[in-house]
Amino acid sequence: MLELSGVTTGYGRTMVVHDVDLTVPDGALTAVLGHNGAGKTTLLRAVLGLLPVRGGTVRLAGEDVTALAPHKRVRRGIAYVPQGQQSFGQLSARENLQVVADAHGRAGRRRTDEALDLFPALRELLGRQAGLLSGGQRQQLAIARALVTGPRLLVLDEPVEGIQPNVVTEIYDAISTLTAAGSLSVLLVEQHIGYAVEHAAEFAVLTSGRVAHRGQGGGEGASADARKALAL
Numbered sequence: 001m002l003e004l005s006g007v008t009t010g011y012g013r014t015m016v017v018h019d020v021d022l023t024v025p026d027g028a029l030t031a032v033l034g035h036n037g038a039g040k041t042t043l044l045r046a047v048l049g050l051l052p053v054r055g056g057t058v059r060l061a062g063e064d065v066t067a068l069a070p071h072k073r074v075r076r077g078i079a080y081v082p083q084g085q086q087s088f089g090q091l092s093a094r095e096n097l098q099v100v101a102d103a104h105g106r107a108g109r110r111r112t113d114e115a116l117d118l119f120p121a122l123r124e125l126l127g128r129q130a131g132l133l134s135g136g137q138r139q140q141l142a143i144a145r146a147l148v149t150g151p152r153l154l155v156l157d158e159p160v161e162g163i164q165p166n167v168v169t170e171i172y173d174a175i176s177t178l179t180a181a182g183s184l185s186v187l188l189v190e191q192h193i194g195y196a197v198e199h200a201a202e203f204a205v206l207t208s209g210r211v212a213h214r215g216q217g218g219g220e221g222a223s224a225d226a227r228k229a230l231a232l
């Protein structure tokens with residue numbers, strides 16, 4: 001679904017991410033791990049087209065999108081959930097979903113229902129102001145909103161940062177359900193390796209903007225492998 005080849009990017013003349021190769025196979029989860037400041041968010045911004053790629057290529061479903069504007073990548077099926085459980089705080093949870101669903105007509109309404117099936121706890125909270133939800137609930141709402149757009153590739157920036165463990169499990173279970181159905185590919189970045197490495201088909205460890213290590217997720221030893229690469 002996504003293929004990065006030799007991607008170099010950064011801010012102005014300062015390159016922060018260097019020569020990164022990474023793939024997200026169809027219907028799979030790929031995780032990028034790294035400490036604070038390793039360049040994870042910067043790499044995601046290049047995938048989304050929010051930062052210019054100074055070297056290398058970004059291919060989405062076989063198409064070279066390296067020079068494509070962000071809104072055109074969104075139209076091709078990328079959805080992005082940035083760090084920080086963002087929502088329209090003054091609107092209700094229902095309205096947060098509706099603003100996106102309305103732009104997608106009948107499919108938007110169907111996908112809202114599907115997203116709520118994935119996060120049943122949200123159904124009970126639809127009337128509540130989004131700003132009053134817990135961090136975990138707001139993150140589920142942010143992911144649900146992204147799913148309403150009907151993405152082929154979901155890009156998640158530290159989706160469980162600061163979230164209570166039971167909701168972390170719900171979020172990863174939901175991601176697994178979607179990838180298992182083969183309907184969605186997921187690229188996510190994480191500082192914390194546990195869940196990400198357990199659920200990922202593949203992972204890469206980013207150190208100072210370079211891939212320092214790659215591994216297969218899931219199997220025994222994957223977490224230890226990632227920990228060693230991160231020098232934890």
Ligand SMILES: Nc1ncnc2c1ncn2[C@@H]1O[C@H](COP(=O)(O)OP(=O)(O)OP(=O)(O)O)[C@@H](O)[C@H]1O
Nearest residue numbers: 011016034035036037038039040041042043083191
């Ligand atoms: N807008 C910006 N302008 C200039 N430099 C930036 C900008 N945003 C990030 N950087 C720098 O790029 C480097 C990588 O930052 P980035 O946010 O990609 O790291 P990260 O791995 O996502 O870290 P974190 O886990 O803290 O989010 C850091 O040195 C940071 O200071």
